Amino acid sequence: MAVTPRASVRRVVWRRSERTVPAPLAAEPQPQELLAGEEPFEIAPNDPLVAYLQAASGAIDLTRLDLDSPALQEMRAAGITLAIPLIANGELVGILNVGPRLSDQDYSADDHRLLEQLAAHAAPAVRVGQLVREQQVEIQARGRMEQELAVARLIQQNFLPKELPDLPGWQLAALYRPARAVGGDFYDVIELPEGRLGLVIGDVTDKGVPAAMVMAATRSVLRASAARLHEPGAVLARVNDSVCPDIPENMFVTCFYAVLDPASGALRYANAGHNVPLLHTPSGPAELRATGMPLGLMPGMSYEEKETVIDAGTTVLLYSDGLVEAHDARREMYGSARTASVLAGAPASSQSVIDELIAGLDRFADPAAEQEDDITLLVLRRRGDGALADFKLQSAPGNEREAMSRVAAAVDGIGLSPERIERLKTATAEATMNAMEHGNRYDPDLYVSIAVRSDGRRVSVSIVDHGGDRDMPMAPVPDIEEKLAGRQSPRGWGLFLIKSMVDAMHQESDGSRHTVVLEMTLEGGSDDADKP
Amino acid sequence: MTQAQTTLTVRVPITGVAIIEISGEVTRDSDAALKDAYERVDPHARAIVLSFEDLEYMNSSGIGLLVTLLVRAQRARQRILACGLTEHYREIFELTRLDEVISIHDSEAAALAAAA
Numbered sequence: 001m002a003v004t005p006r007a008s009v010r011r012v013v014w015r016r017s018e019r020t021v022p023a024p025l026a027a028e029p030q031p032q033e034l035l036a037g038e039e040p041f042e043i044a045p046n047d048p049l050v051a052y053l054q055a056a057s058g059a060i061d062l063t064r065l066d067l068d069s070p071a072l073q074e075m076r077a078a079g080i081t082l083a084i085p086l087i088a089n090g091e092l093v094g095i096l097n098v099g100p101r102l103s104d105q106d107y108s109a110d111d112h113r114l115l116e117q118l119a120a121h122a123a124p125a126v127r128v129g130q131l132v133r134e135q136q137v138e139i140q141a142r143g144r145m146e147q148e149l150a151v152a153r154l155i156q157q158n159f160l161p162k163e164l165p166d167l168p169g170w171q172l173a174a175l176y177r178p179a180r181a182v183g184g185d186f187y188d189v190i191e192l193p194e195g196r197l198g199l200v201i202g203d204v205t206d207k208g209v210p211a212a213m214v215m216a217a218t219r220s221v222l223r224a225s226a227a228r229l230h231e232p233g234a235v236l237a238r239v240n241d242s243v244c245p246d247i248p249e250n251m252f253v254t255c256f257y258a259v260l261d262p263a264s265g266a267l268r269y270a271n272a273g274h275n276v277p278l279l280h281t282p283s284g285p286a287e288l289r290a291t292g293m294p295l296g297l298m299p300g301m302s303y304e305e306k307e308t309v310i311d312a313g314t315t316v317l318l319y320s321d322g323l324v325e326a327h328d329a330r331r332e333m334y335g336s337a338r339t340a341s342v343l344a345g346a347p348a349s350s351q352s353v354i355d356e357l358i359a360g361l362d363r364f365a366d367p368a369a370e371q372e373d374d375i376t377l378l379v380l381r382r383r384g385d386g387a388l389a390d391f392k393l394q395s396a397p398g399n400e401r402e403a404m405s406r407v408a409a410a411v412d413g414i415g416l417s418p419e420r421i422e423r424l425k426t427a428t429a430e431a432t433m434n435a436m437e438h439g440n441r442y443d444p445d446l447y448v449s450i451a452v453r454s455d456g457r458r459v460s461v462s463i464v465d466h467g468g469d470r471d472m473p474m475a476p477v478p479d480i481e482e483k484l485a486g487r488q489s490p491r492g493w494g495l496f497l498i499k500s501m502v503d504a505m506h507q508e509s510d511g512s513r514h515t516v517v518l519e520m521t522l523e524g525g526s527d528d529a530d531k532p
Numbered sequence: 533m534t535q536a537q538t539t540l541t542v543r544v545p546i547t548g549v550a551i552i553e554i555s556g557e558v559t560r561d562s563d564a565a566l567k568d569a570y571e572r573v574d575p576h577a578r579a580i581v582l583s584f585e586d587l588e589y590m591n592s593s594g595i596g597l598l599v600t601l602l603v604r605a606q607r608a609r610q611r612i613l614a615c616g617l618t619e620h621y622r623e624i625f626e627l628t629r630l631d632e633v634i635s636i637h638d639s640e641a642a643a644l645a646a647a648a
Contacts, residue, residue, distance in 0.1 A: 397561070401589060422620040430592055480629045483599050484606060491596035493628060500627045 041078070043071040053085040054092045059112045059119075060084070082107055084115050086123035093127045148209050152182040155212035159219050161189050165197065167262050168415035168522035169456020171381040173350035175358065177322075178374050184211030184253070185320045185374035186219050190226050195262060198226045201318040201378050202255035202274060202295075210248060218243055218253050218295065232257045233270040233292075233305035240272065240295045240303075247296035254294045256318060262456065265310040265382060270303040275321055278336065280343035282313040312456075315343055315353060316380040322373035323357065329366040338364070350379040388414070388452040388459070393432065395440035395448060395465075400432040403450055403463075410452040411459055415522040424461065424520055427501035430494045431463045431516045439465025439514050454522065458503075461518045468509040537588075538562040540569035548578040549647045551640065555586035558594030566597050570604060577610060579647035583640055585616030595628060602633060611635070615643040 043050060049069040053060070060083045062076055075083065079099045086094035096119050101107060107115075156178060164172040174187055184204025192198050200222060204211040218239065225238040236257055243253065256277060258269035269277075273294035279286040292303035310316060319339065326334045342356050354377050365371070389410035393399045404425040411421060432448055440446035449464040475492030482488040499505055504519040538561070541553040550573040558566075573580055582598075584590075605612050615637045617625065625631045637643035 398559075400591070404589075419619065419623075423623075426591075426620070426624070429589075433591065433593075478628065480599070480633060484603055484633065486603070489596075490599035490603065491593065493592035493595045496628070497592050497595075497624065 041074055047071040049075075050092065053083065053095060054087075056085050058084070058116045059107070061107075082115070084119040086119050086126055088123040088127035091127075093123055093130060096122065149180070149182055152207070152209045152212040153178060155209070155216055156182055156186070159186060159216045161187070164189055165191055166415055167197065169383050169386075169454055170262055171350040171379075171383065173354050173377075173379045175354045175377045176374070177358070177371070177376075179207075179322065179371045181207045182212060183207045183322070183374035184215045185322065185376040186215045187318070187376050187378045188219055188223065189378075190223055192226065192259065197260045197262060198232075199258045199260060199318065199378060199380065200255065201277075201320065201376060202253055202272075203320045203374075203376075204251065204253045206248075206251050210251070214243070214247060214251055214253065214296075217246070218255070222255070222257065226257075226259075230259070231270075231305055232259050232268050233290075233303040236270050236272050236292060236295065236303040237301060240293075240301050241299045243296045244299040252294040252296040256288075258288070260310070260380070265312075266307060267310050267316075268305060268307045270305045272303060275319055275324065275336075277319070278317045278340055278343055279310075280315045280317075280340070281311060285340050285344060288316070310380070310382050312382050312386060314382050315350070317343055317353065317357075318378040318380075320374060320376040322371070322375035323361065323377065326361055326365045326372060326375075327369070328364050329368070334361060334364050350381040353377075353379045353381070383414075383454060383456065386453040386455050388454055390449075390451045392447040392449050393436075394444055395436040395442050395446050396444060397436070397442065399436060399448075400429040403432040403448075404429045407450070407452055407461055411454075414454055414459060416459065416520060420520060423501040424459075424518065427498045427505070427518050428461050428463070430498045430501075431461075431518060434494055435463050435465035435467075435514070435516065439467030441467075457522055459520050459522060463516045463518070465514050466512065468511050468513040468515075538565045540565050542569055542572045544574070544577075545644060546648060548576070549581065549644060550574065550577045550579075551581045551583055551644075553583045553586065556588055558587065558590040558597065560593035560597070562594060563597055566601055570601060575608060579611040579613060580605060581613045581615060581640065581643045581647060582634070583616050583643075584614060584618075584621065585640075587616070587618075587621065590621060590624075595624070595630070598630065598634075602630075606633075611647065613637060613643045613647050615640050 047069050048067055049071045052067060061081065062072065062083055063081050065072060075097065080097040081100050082098045084096040085092055086096060096115065098115065156176070160176055161174070164174060172189065174189075176185060176187065184206060186200070186202050188198070188200040190198030190200065200219070202215070202218060204214045204218070221242045222235065222239050225235045225242075229235045229238060236255065239255070247253075253272070254274035255272045256269065256274040258267050260267050269288055269290055270292060271288070271290040272292045277288040279288060288306070288308065290304045290306045293301045317339070324334055324336050324339055328334075338360065339357065342360055343353065345356065357377060361375070389406060391406055393402055407428045408421055408425050411424065416424065428450075432450070435448040436442055440448065446466050451462045453460050453462070475495060476488060478492050478496050479488060483490050498518065502518045503521050505516065507514065507516050509515070537556040538558065539555040541555070543551045543553065545551060552569050552573070602612055612634045614625070614634050616639070617636060622636060625634065625636060635646060637646060
């Protein structure tokens, strides 16, 4: 700050406003800016001197000022006799303070003018300096915040499932899309004894590191409880009692927990105040409602438990409020009605439910605004009444390869190992050849109908031809030694191969049609079908 | 009837051992091609290596043709070896017990070493 060389000068830390300049900064000016031996002091924002200086039109003689002001007393005590307000844009940004002249004479009118001119030039420069400083502080603070956000994100990423289990007959897909200020959303899929599956979605109120930590703790407690307790209501009650003592005040956790028995489709669930999961069944929309208080509010709560059966073709959507409470540019919410309509559109897979919801949301949400809250989606789908493929093939040599590739495409991703898919392909090709050759006698006007079905435990391929009115040729069980010795035809491997490749094979005829059904078990994808 | 998508190449890498490289399909349409390839092998060869490196598809009819080839080779006192089978076809060779009469090797080099 500019000073007149012949006057002793004292700098005063001037807190422009409590709001824009943090107090710690104002109290800690850079040492090199101070003259040796000088200590700054502060003027309270409500000191009457501030208002006086703000209104003053030039240099003020402090010795003659009559004001009940602690700051004035302090400045006088420091030997300041003249104060010239630094005004930039009509705002008091600092004070140019001068002590008595070394000659002990009063400042002249010329001195006043000079100092006032100096103040007029200095004020905008001081203001620029202050702004730069404020900017720096803000950048530092933001850096700290970014760091915190990074920590919160790290916690989130570490506590979300790395991959989802592969469930024959079911499809699971999940999405976690954090907002910039990471929230406390979480989801989990827990593999339980007897093939059951725990499904969790939750949301911790609040954001950032504290929310992420509560999320991590809740998730861990829930995993531990789920392993010990069967009933979802009991699990939530246990989790609630566990988190209650430690959860920060004003924080709580909403959480929906369900246990699925994939074999029967039975789903038991309880809800601690979380968004009600939506269902789309072949007969229409539904919800998974159960009452219960959020976790962490008070111990000793009980949670209503319900059970439903997820039928084939049904999709279950667990979601967080980041989805339904997203706003468009007119501040209208996305809402559960829009969400339900995406479900009702019967997307082809769990992943496409998520893709369509997110695409719809991105079309809806205000593109200028950043995502308000975390978005978490967990979609469970039971494959539609088992139909994986239906097609017809003309009876022509070589068309069995078409059957192979279409069956392979149909069973992709339903829980058959690549080796077992190869076996099913070979069995399909052999049975299709038999159907075209023996059933339809390679009549190009006769077709072979092929249907691939799955009930979640077993995949079946049925191959239908038009030879139901006659017996299938029955080759003797092939024996390589008999064949090499010429006692058996070198051919006749087809039926043997089919039976060796699949877990079960049966045939039936209704007088006009002949059907061969090939079956393969999905559970575990066990590779023990080496039955002769 | 479609034309068999089979290409058979006969090579003689060492005296007395022939390699029949089977590329594409082995189905009932491969009958003539397989017979032709066998005719091209020196009748005095000790061993024939069937290389399935480029096999795309073999069905039960193709297995029948292999058995026919095997019968002819046994009459001529020739050993049959195989290499380049995928896991799936290796399994089929085991199920049909073809592996008991055709010795199966991972690579052509291994098959040649066994045949020499």
